[in-house]
Amino acid sequence: MRTFFNPWICLFLLFNLSVLSQAQVVATIDGTEIKSDEFLYAFNKNRPKDSPVVIDSLEVYLEQYINFKLKVRAAKKLGLDTGKQFQEELAGYISQIKKPYLENPQSEEALLKEAYKRMQTDLNASHILIKVSPTAAPLDTLEAYQFLDSLRPTIGSRVEFEEMAKMYSEDGSAQLGGNLGWFTAFQMVSPFEEEAYKTPVGKVSNVVRSSFGYHIIYVNDKRANKGKIRTSHIFFAMQRGNEAALQRAQMVYDSLQKGADWELMARKYSDDQGTKIDGGKLPWAGVKQLPDEFLEIAYAIDKIGDYTEPKQTPYGWHIIKLNDEQPLEPYEIKKAEITETLKRMGRNTLDEKKLISKLKSENHFNQNLDSLNNTLNEISLTTKAEIYGTRLERVVLFTHGNKNALVKDFVETLPAIKVKYAKDVLANYYQKFEGDFIIAYEDSLAPTKYPEYGFLRQEYEEGLLLFEIMQRKVWDRAAQDSTGLKEYYNAHVADYQIGERLNCLIVSSGNMELLREVRQIQMPKDSLSFAEDIISRKVGNQNSAELKFAKRNLLASEFSSFESVKSEIGSWIDPNNSDDLYLNLEYLEAGVQPLEEIKGIVMSDYQEELDRLWIDELRKSAKIKINKKELKAITKN
Numbered sequence: 001m002r003t004f005f006n007p008w009i010c011l012f013l014l015f016n017l018s019v020l021s022q023a024q025v026v027a028t029i030d031g032t033e034i035k036s037d038e039f040l041y042a043f044n045k046n047r048p049k050d051s052p053v054v055i056d057s058l059e060v061y062l063e064q065y066i067n068f069k070l071k072v073r074a075a076k077k078l079g080l081d082t083g084k085q086f087q088e089e090l091a092g093y094i095s096q097i098k099k100p101y102l103e104n105p106q107s108e109e110a111l112l113k114e115a116y117k118r119m120q121t122d123l124n125a126s127h128i129l130i131k132v133s134p135t136a137a138p139l140d141t142l143e144a145y146q147f148l149d150s151l152r153p154t155i156g157s158r159v160e161f162e163e164m165a166k167m168y169s170e171d172g173s174a175q176l177g178g179n180l181g182w183f184t185a186f187q188m189v190s191p192f193e194e195e196a197y198k199t200p201v202g203k204v205s206n207v208v209r210s211s212f213g214y215h216i217i218y219v220n221d222k223r224a225n226k227g228k229i230r231t232s233h234i235f236f237a238m239q240r241g242n243e244a245a246l247q248r249a250q251m252v253y254d255s256l257q258k259g260a261d262w263e264l265m266a267r268k269y270s271d272d273q274g275t276k277i278d279g280g281k282l283p284w285a286g287v288k289q290l291p292d293e294f295l296e297i298a299y300a301i302d303k304i305g306d307y308t309e310p311k312q313t314p315y316g317w318h319i320i321k322l323n324d325e326q327p328l329e330p331y332e333i334k335k336a337e338i339t340e341t342l343k344r345m346g347r348n349t350l351d352e353k354k355l356i357s358k359l360k361s362e363n364h365f366n367q368n369l370d371s372l373n374n375t376l377n378e379i380s381l382t383t384k385a386e387i388y389g390t391r392l393e394r395v396v397l398f399t400h401g402n403k404n405a406l407v408k409d410f411v412e413t414l415p416a417i418k419v420k421y422a423k424d425v426l427a428n429y430y431q432k433f434e435g436d437f438i439i440a441y442e443d444s445l446a447p448t449k450y451p452e453y454g455f456l457r458q459e460y461e462e463g464l465l466l467f468e469i470m471q472r473k474v475w476d477r478a479a480q481d482s483t484g485l486k487e488y489y490n491a492h493v494a495d496y497q498i499g500e501r502l503n504c505l506i507v508s509s510g511n512m513e514l515l516r517e518v519r520q521i522q523m524p525k526d527s528l529s530f531a532e533d534i535i536s537r538k539v540g541n542q543n544s545a546e547l548k549f550a551k552r553n554l555l556a557s558e559f560s561s562f563e564s565v566k567s568e569i570g571s572w573i574d575p576n577n578s579d580d581l582y583l584n585l586e587y588l589e590a591g592v593q594p595l596e597e598i599k600g601i602v603m604s605d606y607q608e609e610l611d612r613l614w615i616d617e618l619r620k621s622a623k624i625k626i627n628k629k630e631l632k633a634i635t636k637n
Contacts, residue, residue, distance in 0.1 A: 024633070027062060028625045029069060036630060039065060041455040058631050070618040072462045075469035086464065088133045093460045095134045095211035096189060100450040101442050102355060115338050116331045118185035118197050122287055124221040125196050126161060126178035129171040132213035142415055144214045148207045152216055155204050161218040170213070178218070181292040184225060186341055192217070226287075230324040231298050232280040234265060235272040236310070236317040247550045249310035249317040251508035254548070255579060256307065258510060262321060264577060271316070284326065291315070298322060352435065359438050360400070367398035375407060376430065380423040384411045398434070401445075405437050473614055478607040488606045489595050496593045496602070501553045502566060502573070503586040505531050508548045514539065518547070519581055525570040528585050553588065 027034045043053075043061050080086060128151070130144040151168070155161050162177025169178050185193065195208040196217050205217040234252055236245040252269050256262065263279035270276035287295065293313040298320050301308060307321035328334070359365075375395055379387065387393050393408035410433050414421065421429070447454030478485065489496070509515050521538055523531055536544035556562040558575045565573045566587050573584050595602060 024627070024630045026627050026630050026634075027066060028623075029066065029073070030623050032073075034065070034069065036634060037451060038455060038458075040634065041452065042459075053635050055632055055635050058634060059626075059628075062626065062631065066624060067615050067618075068462075068466065070615065070622060071469055072465050074473075074618060075465040078469070078472075080465055080468045081461070086468070088131075090461055090464055091134045092211055093464070094457055097453070097456055097460070099443070100446065100453050101359065111342065112335060112338050113331070115185055115342065116334060118193070119328060119334070119338075120225050121197070122182050122184045122223050122225055123196055123219060124182050124223075125180055125199075126158075126165060126176075126218045126220060127171065127173070127180060127192070127215045128161075128165045128169040128178055129212060130168070130214045131170045132209070134211060145207055145209075148214050148216050152204050152207070155218070158202070158218060158220060161204065179220070182287040182295075184287055186345065187288050190345070225328045226295075226299050227325060227327040228284045228286040228289075229295075229298055229322060229326070230284050231282050232262070232266065232321045232323055233272065233275070233282065233294075234262075234270045234280050234319045235275075235315075236269075237271040238316050239271075244550060245317050246310060246312075247548050249319060251506065251548050251550060251580065253310055253319055254508055254510045256319070258512075258579065260579065262307070268577070280321070281323070294318065294320070356435050356438055359442050363401040363438075363441065365398060365400050365438070372397060376423055376426055379407065379411065380421055380426050383420055384414050384417045387411050397430075400438055401441055403441060405434070409433075409437070470611075474607050474610045478603050478610055485599075485603060485606050486595065488609060489602050492605070493592055495605070496598060498555075498590065498593050500556045500562065500566065500590045501588040502559075502584050503551065503553050503588060504573070504575075505583040505585055506550045506552055507535065507581040507583065508550075509546050511543075511546050514543055514546055515581055517543075519572050523570045523583060528570055528583075531583055531585070551585070554582070 024036045025033045026036050026039050039062065042065060043058070046061070047057070075081065128148065130148055132141055132144045147168075151164060155164060162179070165174055165178030168174075171178065173180055180188075185197075187193075188196065189210045189212070191208050191210045192215060195205045195215075196219060199205040199217055199219045201219050201222055203219060205215075205219070208215050208217070234249075236249045236252075238245045248269065252260075252265050255265060266280035267276050270280050272280065275281060282290070285295070290298075291313060294315075297308060297311045297313070297318070301320070301322040304322050304324060307319055310317045310319055312318075375392075375397065378392060382392075387407065388411075393406065393411070395407045397405045397407060397410060399405070410430060413433050413436075414429060447457055507515070507518055509518075517539060518535055521535060523534065527534060532549045535549075536547070539547070554575055556566075559565060559573070560576055565571075565584065568584055569587060571584050573582050575582055
């Protein structure tokens with residue numbers, strides 16, 4: 001299970017149904033059509049909602065979409081869509097999609113208020129999952145349930161629960177003792193959420209079934225919803241080693257304490273390439289939107305504008321600044337958002353009895369109750385095994401839409417093959433069979449009856465196939481083919497040039513007087529490798545404790561007059577905008593960056609090259625036709 005809740009659902013955008021009814025072919029791949037409705041569904045999800053549709057953007061995106069379809073086709077040719085693991089994973093994802101026929105347009109106030117009540121509380125919980133496919137046989141389902149139900153009474157503490165999770169859970173969280181961290185309403189699948197909120201802290205829940213299988217839940221803690229916060233951070237990755245990262249973080253923190261500008265320090269020192277340009281600013285976030293370890297630190301900051309000392313998370317070291325806070329809004333303000341969320345997640349649905357009644361009416365359910373009663377009497381007098389091969393297995397229990405439900409279909413859902421079931425037990429099994437049959441029939445119609453739902457199902461399937469084929473053809477190959485990586489690097493070595501640099505020892509301290517003393521130290525050129533020891537010895541043990549040292553390569557662009565300082569080996573030099581001391585240890589000529597230093601960058605480039613070559617190969621082996629007339633027509637609609 002790749003994830004416990006699915007963020008793709010949140011990206012689902014509907015578009016004009018009038019376009020759906022007039023779908024035309026925009027392209028073909030070896031005769032297989034790509035129609036305008038499918039193409040526009042994908043196109044509209046990847047552009048700003050109100051931006052105009054122009055022919056150039058349509059043509060560019062269609063080329064990308066054809067590449068995507070070629071890859072999916074390659075995956076199917078390898079049979080990746082037929083594997084058991086793939087089918088189970090796909091079924092798990094599809095089971096989370098809101099079924100369009102389930103929606104109950106009447107939002108009940110009680111449902112909305114219950115959702116808001118849950119939103120007021122954050123939960124920290126662990127779980128044990130026994131996977132059960134949505135299409136699993138009844139006996140498999142029963143075994144999973146009974147196992148977890150028997151496990152519940154044996155667990156008396158969090159430690160015991162975590163031990164059981166490591167032993168038995170089939171979720172990716174097993175090695176963490178089943179811990180899922182903090183979450184709040186709408187961040188877990190509905191049955192799981194409902195049971196978690198009902199369970200007291202320090203207790204084990206009842207067995208609960210979700211689309212992933214059966215769970216038991218241990219609630220570790222509950223707290224009032226902490227709302228959302230807006231933060232910035234300066235991040236220090238541990239690629240250079242934990243101690244070096246901490247030293248850099250402490251150096252920056254000391255500079256901030258001395259009045260250095262936050263945004264300038266973030267742009268200069270943060271290793272978070274996605275935020276450093278904007279002063280390390282992160283978006284508004286609450287639980288599950290940033291890592292728990294990060295949020296725990298951020299939530300503990302007292303005042304807006306304050307920042308932390310260097311704090312460590314599993315990802316590295318951070319200095320975190322609190323920019324703003326947003327508590328959970330009152331019910332009257334959140335009501336509309338809750339209503340929309342319930343609809344989007346399929347929780348604002350008809351209850352089962354009303355749903356079955358509605359579907360029976362829509363699909364012309366037909367049944368003779370006297371005949372059903374007689375059939376159940378007959379079945380109750382014999383075993384499942386004895387029914388096979390007789391006239392009984394072909395008896396029609398009911399007709400729904402264009403399908404007949406036969407006795408054979410029903411008895412196949414019974415758990416045991418040699419048991420003679422009492423009629424009342426059999427009747428209960430029958431009621432479940434009837435409901436499941438009716439819903440399965442509607443599921444089979446849904447992709448064509450509700451086109452946008454069909455496209456979303458297709459998106460899940462093709463998205464999973466794309467991941468699998470890219471893993472095989474590109475990502476794994478680039479990671480495992482060390483010879484190919486070296487050959488690619490050697491062939492593109494001109495792309496990995498770097499300019500002139502200076503290798504510098506950076507000395508920082510909150511004691512400015514001490515820094516002035518350090519700057520007066522003369523460093524012999526033949527002793528530069530011992531510079532830290534020499535400086536520490538000359539300022540004395542007590543003062544040296546206030547100094548922090550780090551080594552770094554500085555590009556020529558970081559100096560206002562690089563030519564005048566590059567030859568001053570062993571001298572103190574001044575880069576742009578810094579209060580720290582820089583000792584010039586070594587001049588590094590412009591040249592090629594070694595593969596070992598930039599392996600991640602080269603591997604990413606190599607993956608792009610493999611992908612490009614693979615696409616060229618796929619396109620050469622396919623006959624592709626593009627309907628430019630239809631593309632132009634789309635821009636006029």
